[in-house]
Amino acid sequence: MQEGAPLLLVRVVPSQKEHAAEDALAHTLSQLRATLESTSNGILVINWQGKVDSMNRVFGKMWALPDDLLNLQDDGRILDFVVAQVRESAQLRERLNAIVDDSETRDLLHHQDGRVFEVSSRAQYLNEQIIGRVFGFQDITERTRVEQALRESRDFLEERVLDRTADLHAANQKLEQEKELQAMLIKKLEEAQNQLLQSERMASIGQLAAGVAHEINNPVGFVNSNLGSLQRYVKDLLHLLETYEQTENALPPAALQQVRQVKQDIDIVFLQSDVTDLLNESMEGLKRVTRIVQDLKNFSHVDESERQLADLEAGLESTLRVVWNELKYKADVIKEFAGIAPIECFPFQLNQVFMNLLINAAHAIEKHGTITLRTGESDSEVWVEVQDSGKGIQPEHLGRIFEPFFTTKPVGEGTGLGLSLAYGIVKKHAGRIDVKSQWGQGSVFRVTLPRTIRTSR
Numbered sequence: 001m002q003e004g005a006p007l008l009l010v011r012v013v014p015s016q017k018e019h020a021a022e023d024a025l026a027h028t029l030s031q032l033r034a035t036l037e038s039t040s041n042g043i044l045v046i047n048w049q050g051k052v053d054s055m056n057r058v059f060g061k062m063w064a065l066p067d068d069l070l071n072l073q074d075d076g077r078i079l080d081f082v083v084a085q086v087r088e089s090a091q092l093r094e095r096l097n098a099i100v101d102d103s104e105t106r107d108l109l110h111h112q113d114g115r116v117f118e119v120s121s122r123a124q125y126l127n128e129q130i131i132g133r134v135f136g137f138q139d140i141t142e143r144t145r146v147e148q149a150l151r152e153s154r155d156f157l158e159e160r161v162l163d164r165t166a167d168l169h170a171a172n173q174k175l176e177q178e179k180e181l182q183a184m185l186i187k188k189l190e191e192a193q194n195q196l197l198q199s200e201r202m203a204s205i206g207q208l209a210a211g212v213a214h215e216i217n218n219p220v221g222f223v224n225s226n227l228g229s230l231q232r233y234v235k236d237l238l239h240l241l242e243t244y245e246q247t248e249n250a251l252p253p254a255a256l257q258q259v260r261q262v263k264q265d266i267d268i269v270f271l272q273s274d275v276t277d278l279l280n281e282s283m284e285g286l287k288r289v290t291r292i293v294q295d296l297k298n299f300s301h302v303d304e305s306e307r308q309l310a311d312l313e314a315g316l317e318s319t320l321r322v323v324w325n326e327l328k329y330k331a332d333v334i335k336e337f338a339g340i341a342p343i344e345c346f347p348f349q350l351n352q353v354f355m356n357l358l359i360n361a362a363h364a365i366e367k368h369g370t371i372t373l374r375t376g377e378s379d380s381e382v383w384v385e386v387q388d389s390g391k392g393i394q395p396e397h398l399g400r401i402f403e404p405f406f407t408t409k410p411v412g413e414g415t416g417l418g419l420s421l422a423y424g425i426v427k428k429h430a431g432r433i434d435v436k437s438q439w440g441q442g443s444v445f446r447v448t449l450p451r452t453i454r455t456s457r
């Protein structure tokens with residue numbers, strides 16, 4: 001270029017297109033700023049150099065940034081100020097420093113003044129390059145408080161529900177227990193009522209039996225004495241007949257013929273022997289009637305005799321020896337004695353009870369079985385059990401077996417007085433007899449007696 005040549009000045013004037021772009025940019029920026037200021041969250045943007053790029057007014061207010069700090073525009077001190085105010089300082093500092101990290105984060109911050117902030121952050125991109133990080137701070141103190149209150153009231157409610165459930169459960173259990181107790185009491189009451197009914201029935205049957213026994217006793221008495229005399233008379237008459245027979249041949253033939261005819265007609269040989277048999281049988285029958293009457297009397301009012309201290313197990317042993325012949329082919333006898341102490345009682349009468357129970361047990365066994373004798377005691381009582389593996393008692397008979405004359409045995413085999421007698425004796429001792437029996441399985445009779453007799457009946 002030549003010296004002194006005129007200089008061409010070029011003025012760079014933005015083209016129309018560039019003007020439009022600038023306008024659009026300004027428009028977008030103002031829109032962004034307005035958006036930034038309109039949100040209720042605090043916004044902080046940090047650029048890739050770690051410096052504060054921008055923040056909105058809400059952010060300044062949230063953290064109560066002092067004016068002097070804002071005016072100083074010292075990024076480092078602003079961030080130090082913010083970090084120093086939360087409990088999670090180290091964590092926040094780490095987030096603020098992690099500019100080039102592309103992950104999104106969400107953390108809780110607890111301000112020293114009690115407020116709670118939720119801070120979320122995400123990377124700011126330009127042309128796929130990270131150029132900074134945007135942090136949004138939201139004050140969730142109220143929400144947290146409400147959530148906490150909700151949680152507490154839910155926990156409280158749950159606790160109440162648990163408590164109430166436990167209360168209900170306990171109440172229910174108590175109710176169940178009471179129900180069981182009630183059922184037990186009702187059962188006991190029923191048993192007591194049954195026993196009362198039974199003993200009332202037995203008492204009236206006892207009176208009846210005593211009356212019958214008394215009525216029969218008189219005629220039996222004189223029939224017995226008459227039969228005794230009759231036996232003697234017949235013996236004498238037979239002796240007289242024999243004497244006559246020895247002189248028979250001395251009779252005139254016509255008379256002899258007549259006597260022989262009569263002897264033949266009445267079958268004198270048979271008559272002579274039969275009349276004695278008949279009398280003996282009648283005496284035997286009468287003895288049986290006397291025994292029955294005695295049993296009846298015993299049932300209603302067992303004969304008084306001296307009460308004494310007696311060993312029931314020894315009594316069982318001796319009774320067992322007495323009835324051994326009846327038992328030995330029928331059953332194996334097992335003894336489970338507890339070694340009970342002697343009690344005050346009428347031992348011979350109790351032996352009669354044991355005998356009746358033992359004989360009944362043997363009768364109940366059809367072929368061969370077991371009879372178990374057990375004893376036991378408590379503070380105030382002793383008991384004796386006779387168990388058999390026999391045929392058992394039909395349920396409909398259970399309520400009647402203690403009645404006089406109740407028997408299921410064929411005529412002539414049982415009078416039905418054994419148990420009623422036992423009942424009377426045990427009653428006199430102020431004790432009781434309990435029966436458990438299952439048809440086809442066997443029976444257990446338990447006699448329970450007080451250690452000392454209190455009754456005067």
Ligand SMILES: Nc1ncnc2c1ncn2[C@@H]1O[C@H](COP(=O)(O)OP(=O)(O)OP(=O)(O)O)[C@@H](O)[C@H]1O
Pocket residue numbers: 356360361364388390391392393401402406407408409413414415416417418419420443
């Ligand atoms: N161990 C038993 N097993 C099954 N049934 C029994 C037993 N003990 C008693 N019984 C029933 O009770 C009824 C009455 O018994 P109880 O001893 O009073 O009279 P009995 O044995 O029939 O005649 P008795 O004893 O006068 O000879 C019996 O006929 C029988 O049906």
Ligand SMILES: [Mg+2]
Pocket residue numbers: 356359360414417418419
């Ligand atoms: Mg009997």
